Amino acid sequence: MSITGSYIVLDNWDVSGKCWTAPASFGSNIEIKLSGTNIAVTNSYFHGWTEAYHPGSDMDQAPILGATGTMSANGNIADYDVFDGSDSTCTGVFACTGGPITYNELQYFTHSVCRYMANCLNPDAPTLVHDDLFENVFESYDPSNHGGIIEATGSIPNATQTWYNLMVRNTDMGIVFNPNLNGPFRFFNVVMFNNANGSNCLALANASGSGSNPVYISNVTFDNTNQYDSTTCIINLARGGAPAAYQGTITIQNGHWIGYGGSGCIPSNLIGSASGVNIVDAGNEVCQSESVANGQGYTRSNYYQPASANGATYHSGGDLSSSCATYSSDSGLCNGTTGGVTDSAKDGNTAALYIPSPPSRGTSWDAGAYQFGASDNAPSPPTGLAAVVQ
Numbered sequence: 001m002s003i004t005g006s007y008i009v010l011d012n013w014d015v016s017g018k019c020w021t022a023p024a025s026f027g028s029n030i031e032i033k034l035s036g037t038n039i040a041v042t043n044s045y046f047h048g049w050t051e052a053y054h055p056g057s058d059m060d061q062a063p064i065l066g067a068t069g070t071m072s073a074n075g076n077i078a079d080y081d082v083f084d085g086s087d088s089t090c091t092g093v094f095a096c097t098g099g100p101i102t103y104n105e106l107q108y109f110t111h112s113v114c115r116y117m118a119n120c121l122n123p124d125a126p127t128l129v130h131d132d133l134f135e136n137v138f139e140s141y142d143p144s145n146h147g148g149i150i151e152a153t154g155s156i157p158n159a160t161q162t163w164y165n166l167m168v169r170n171t172d173m174g175i176v177f178n179p180n181l182n183g184p185f186r187f188f189n190v191v192m193f194n195n196a197n198g199s200n201c202l203a204l205a206n207a208s209g210s211g212s213n214p215v216y217i218s219n220v221t222f223d224n225t226n227q228y229d230s231t232t233c234i235i236n237l238a239r240g241g242a243p244a245a246y247q248g249t250i251t252i253q254n255g256h257w258i259g260y261g262g263s264g265c266i267p268s269n270l271i272g273s274a275s276g277v278n279i280v281d282a283g284n285e286v287c288q289s290e291s292v293a294n295g296q297g298y299t300r301s302n303y304y305q306p307a308s309a310n311g312a313t314y315h316s317g318g319d320l321s322s323s324c325a326t327y328s329s330d331s332g333l334c335n336g337t338t339g340g341v342t343d344s345a346k347d348g349n350t351a352a353l354y355i356p357s358p359p360s361r362g363t364s365w366d367a368g369a370y371q372f373g374a375s376d377n378a379p380s381p382p383t384g385l386a387a388v389v390q
Contacts, residue, residue: 001031001032001033002032002033002035003032003033003034003035003036003039004035004036005036005039006036006037006038006039007037007038007039008036008038008039008040009039009040009042010032010039010040010041010042010044011040011042011043011044012042012043012044013041013044013045014044014045015031015032015044015045015046015047015064016045016046016047016048016049016087017048017049018031018048018049018050019049019050019051020049020050020051031046031049031064031065032064032065033065034065034076034105034106035105036074036076037074037075037076038074038075038076039074039075039076039077040076040077040078040079041065041077041078041079041081042077042078042079042080042081043079043080043081044081044082045081045082045084046064046081046082046083046084047082047083047084047085047086047087047088048087048088049064049085049088049097049098050088050089050097051089051097051098051142064083064098064099064100064101064102065078065101065102065105065106072107072156073107073127073156073159074105074107075107075108076105076106076107076108077106077107077108077109077110078101078102078106078108078109078110078112079108079110079111079112080110080111080112081112081113082112082113083098083099083101083112083113083114083115083117083120084113084115084116084117085097085098085115085116085117085118086115086116086136088116089141090116090117090118090136090138092138093138093139093172093228094138094139094140094141095138095141096116096117096118096137096138096139096140096141097117097118097140097141097142098116098117098118098119099114099117099118099119099120099137099140099147100119100120100121100122100123100148101114101117101119101120101121102121102126103122103123104123104124106121106126107126107127107128107156108126108127108128108129109121109126109128109129109132110128110129110130110131110132111130111131111132112132112133113132113133113135114132114133114134114135114137114149115133115134115135115136115137116136116137117137118137118138118139118140118142118147119137119140119147119148120134120137120148120149120150121148121149121150121151122148122150122151122152122175123151123152124152124156124180125150125151125152125161125178125179125180126150127156127159127160127161127162128161128162128163129150129161129162129163129164129166130162130163130164130165130166130328130332131164131165131166132165132166132167133166133167134149134150134166134167134168134169134171135167135168135169135170135171136170136171137149137171137172137173138171138172138173139172139173139174146174147173147174147175148173148174148175148176148178149168149171149173149175149176149177150163150175150176150177150178150179151175151178152178152179152180152205156182157182157207158182158183159182159183160183160184160185160186161179161181161183161184161185161186162185162186162327162328163177163179163185163186163187163190164186164187164188164189164190164327164328164332164333165189165190165332166189166190166191167190167191168190168191168192168193168195169191169192169193169194169195169300170194170195171194171195171196172195172196172197172228172229173195173196173197174197174200175197175200175203176192176195176197176200176201176202176203176233177200177201177202177203178200178203178204178205179204179205180205180206180207181204181205181206181207181210181213181215181246181248182206182207182210182213183210183213184213184214184215184216185204185213185214185215185216186215186216186218186327186328187202187215187216187217187218187220188216188217188218188219188220188327188332188333188369189218189219189220189332189333189369190220190221190369191220191221191303191304191369192220192221192222192223192233193221193222193223193225193226193300193304194223194225194226194227194228194300195226195233196226196228196229196231197229197231198224198226198229198231198232198233198234199231199232199234199236199272200236201222201233201234201235201236202217202233202234202235202236203236204235204236204237204246204250205244205245205246206244206245206246206247206248207244208244209244210244211247212247212248212249212276213246213247213248214248214249214250214251215246215248215249215250215251216250216251216327217235217250217251217252217253217255218252218253218254218255218320218327218333219253219254219255219317219320219333219366219367219368219369220255220256220368220369221255221256221258221298221304221368221369222255222256222257222258222260222270223258223259223290223293223298223300223304224257224258224259224260224290225258225259225290232260232269232270234269234270234271234272235250235270235271235272236272237271237272237273237274237277245274245275245276246274246277247274247275247276247277248276248277248278249277249278249279249280250271250277250278250279250280251280251282252266252279252280252281252282252285253281253282253283253284253285253317253318253320254284254285254317254318254320254366254367254368255285255286255367255368256285256286256288256298256304256312256313256367256368256369257270257285257286257287257288258288258289258290258293258298259288259289259290259293260287261287261289265281265283265285265287266279266281266285266287267287282318283318284316284317284318284367285367286312286313286316286367286368288312293312296308296310296311296312297311298311298313298368304368304369306366312367313366313367313368314366315366316366316367317366317367317368320333320334321334
């Protein structure tokens with residue numbers, strides 16, 4: 001399907017059964033191809049695809065949305081969508097197909113799920129990413145595919161990137177997050193655990209010729225241990241292959257760092273080294289060993305919430321309310337998860353959209369982020385669908 005034009009809404013679709021049986025030129029292997037501006041794909045469910053094994057540089061990455069081209073401020077959005085390969089071929093590392101979801105053509109990715117796929121969002125990252133779940137994303141069995149959760153090899157000139165209210169868990173990819181900056185970057189209220197390839201956990205880079213870009217990392221929870229490898233989940237400032245090594249000022253506050261060693265402020269092994277980088281610790285960091293954190297309720301099964309008011313993050317964070325409007329238009333920095341997507345569905349079930357109520361933060365902002373409630377109920381596929389062509 002090719003959608004060409006502007007101000008178009010694709011709503012409530014169940015898209016399945018796509019099969020790529022042979023190498024294809026890139027751009028011809030897309031389920032929905034967006035060519036235009038201000039196009040919305042919403043309340044839809046993408047699943048049940050297959051891809052034949054054909055190694056080599058055929059660029060057959062089976063993107064589900066998007067087109068070839070260069071990322072631009074196009075206003076295109078995927079919102080309240082589920083991209084779920086649990087009923088496709090994806091059983092673990094080097095046993096996945098499907099993805100990326102987009103190839104340059106989405107500026108916004110919100111309130112959505114990417115799971116059991118071999119890619120999520122790349123090569124150009126959306127500028128606005130929030131209230132999303134990324135889980136069980138693994139390298140493809142096709143060696144020509146390069147995997148990443150969100151990876152950017154270019155960016156929109158002078159654009160601010162804002163990523164928040166995210167849950168990233170149980171992944172083994174070449175890249176976890178790699179924003180390529182051409183303006184300020186705000187990253188907050190994010191929970192990350194059981195993610196491999198730690199050197200690319202949050203790999204910062206600048207777009208070529210963009211100069212210095214400020215980065216703000218606030219109220220995040222990083223659990224450093226994972227089942228896939230022993231690498232440390234770091235903020236990498238000099239990832240190889242990026243257009244330009246990061247330069248600028250990184251301001252960090254209210255972080256919860258589990259399993260890094262040390263105590264007090266930012267762990268010494270959290271951030272890689274690079275010239276031209278200024279690290280500002282704005283305070284209120286919480287560092288804990290795995291055993292101490294687990295003993296206070298900060299576990300995967302408890303969604304990294306404190307079990308009681310004695311938890312180290314409880315009322316220990318700095319108050320950032322004066323920055324709420326600056327960070328995002330919905331003041332998500334102060335309201336917590338206002339439209340989050342979580343999932344605890346068993347393997348083989350589709351991911352469930354679940355919108356929890358904002359948490360109670362008390363009189364001051366807590367340190368770290370939270371992963372909120374879950375639902376085992378799969379969303380019902382759309383029924384009574386009809387297409388009207390004019």
